[in-house]
Structures are given as C-alpha cells and as structure tokens.
Amino acid sequence: MALVFLVAVAFFVQAVSGNMQCEDLPTEICSFSVASSGRRCVLENYPTGDGTTRLECKTSTVSVEFLQGWIETDECVNACGLDRNAVGISSDTLLQRGFVKKLCAPGCYDNCPNIIDLYFSLALAEGGFLPEMCKSHGMNLKRAMSELSSSGDAFGSYQWIANGPSGEIIVSAPAESPAAVTISI
Numbered sequence: 001m002a003l004v005f006l007v008a009v010a011f012f013v014q015a016v017s018g019n020m021q022c023e024d025l026p027t028e029i030c031s032f033s034v035a036s037s038g039r040r041c042v043l044e045n046y047p048t049g050d051g052t053t054r055l056e057c058k059t060s061t062v063s064v065e066f067l068q069g070w071i072e073t074d075e076c077v078n079a080c081g082l083d084r085n086a087v088g089i090s091s092d093t094l095l096q097r098g099f100v101k102k103l104c105a106p107g108c109y110d111n112c113p114n115i116i117d118l119y120f121s122l123a124l125a126e127g128g129f130l131p132e133m134c135k136s137h138g139m140n141l142k143r144a145m146s147e148l149s150s151s152g153d154a155f156g157s158y159q160w161i162a163n164g165p166s167g168e169i170i171v172s173a174p175a176e177s178p179a180a181v182t183i184s185i
Contacts, residue, residue: 020069022059030057031084032072032115034064040118043087055087062089062121067114076112079105091122094133104134 022041025033033041042060045053064070077084081102093099102108103119116130123130 020071022057025057025071027055027057028084029071030055031086032077032082032118033057034067034070034114035059036069038064038068040064040089042089043085045087055085060089062118064114064117067117070114072112072114076108076115080108080112080115082115089118089122091126094119094123094126094128100133103130109134 020036022030022033022035022039025041027043030041030043035041037059040060040062041057042062043055044058046056048054074084079102081099103115109116120130123133
C-alpha cells in the first residue's frame with residue numbers, strides 16, 4: 001500500500017509537469033488513471049510467447065475533457081466497487097445491481113469524479129443516463145438499460161462538459177429533450 005502511494009506521488013509530479021503517459025504507469029495503478037494527454041489508461045493482456053500473458057498499461061482511445069494526469073486513489077476504487085486489475089473498459093458492470101448501488105453511493109458518487117465521469121460516459125454510450133440510473137437503482141436495471149438503449153437517443157447527441165470549481169457537469173441533451181441538466185459530483 002505504501003509503495004503504491006509513493007509511486008502514485010511520483011507519477012503525480014510527472015502529471016503536474018505535463019508528461020504522464022499510460023505506458024509508463026505500473027499495472028497496479030493503471031486502471032482508472034488518465035494520461036496528461038487526456039486519454040484514459042487501460043490494462044491489456046499481452047501474450048508472452050510461452051503460453052502465458054502479462055498485463056500492460058496502454059493508452060485507450062477514450063478521451064476525458066478534464067482530470068488530465070489523474071491517478072485514481074485506492075479509496076475511490078474500493079468505494080466504487082471496482083477492481084484495479086480489470087482488463088479493458090466495459091459498460092457491462094452497469095447491468096449489475098450491486099455495482100450500480102456502490103457507484104451511486106455517496107462515498108463514490110460524491111467523491112470520485114474520475115470514476116463517475118467514466119461511468120457517466122459509458123451509460124450515455126449505452127443510451128442511459130447515470131443520474132437516472134442512480135435514482136432507480138432498486139428497479140430491474142437490465143430492463144431499464146434495454147428500454148433506454150431502444151429509445152433512439154445516441155451517445156453522439158449528448159454534449160457534456162466540466163464546469164466550475166466544485167466539479168459540476170453540464171449535460172446538454174438533444175433539442176427534442178428537456179434542457180441541460182447539471183450534475184454535481
């Protein structure tokens with residue numbers, strides 16, 4: 001734990017100087033981190049040639065408009081019910097009731113803007129809206145996601161930006177939908 005903290009501090013210094021790259025991060029802090037370029041870091045499996053695989057930290061194609069150079073804390077990873085050794089980025093976990101409950105709990109939702117940003121984007125890509133999912137986390141989420149996915153709303157029709165020192169996110173919905181929504185995270 002102390003080693004991870006020291007490594008995180010060292011990479012934080014790199015991030016402040018503007019040169020943190022996913023490929024330079026150890027696998028222990030790769031997942032849920034964001035490079036200085038604004039691209040999310042992701043763990044990937046690579047064959048070693050001897051029949052085994054090893055994990056490598058790579059830069060994904062997923063961009064973040066804020067939080068460049070971010071290394072997620074172990075506290076947030078744990079509070080949000082995530083696994084730092086998860087390979088790839090997937091919205092599948094949004095279909096798990098227990099996961100959404102942890103994601104929407106104040107310990108995660110109010111304190112972990114990077115993780116909320118990631119899952120907010122993943123929900124939008126699937127036609128969902130994370131704040132609504134959090135409100136209805138007691139209902140059948142598979143059915144809710146299915147209904148949202150078939151509603152015709154596309155990820156590209158939403159625009160969201162970070163705004164303000166307290167971390168509000170402004171979501172502009174399509175013209176035929178209600179006006180912009182502000183989410184405090």
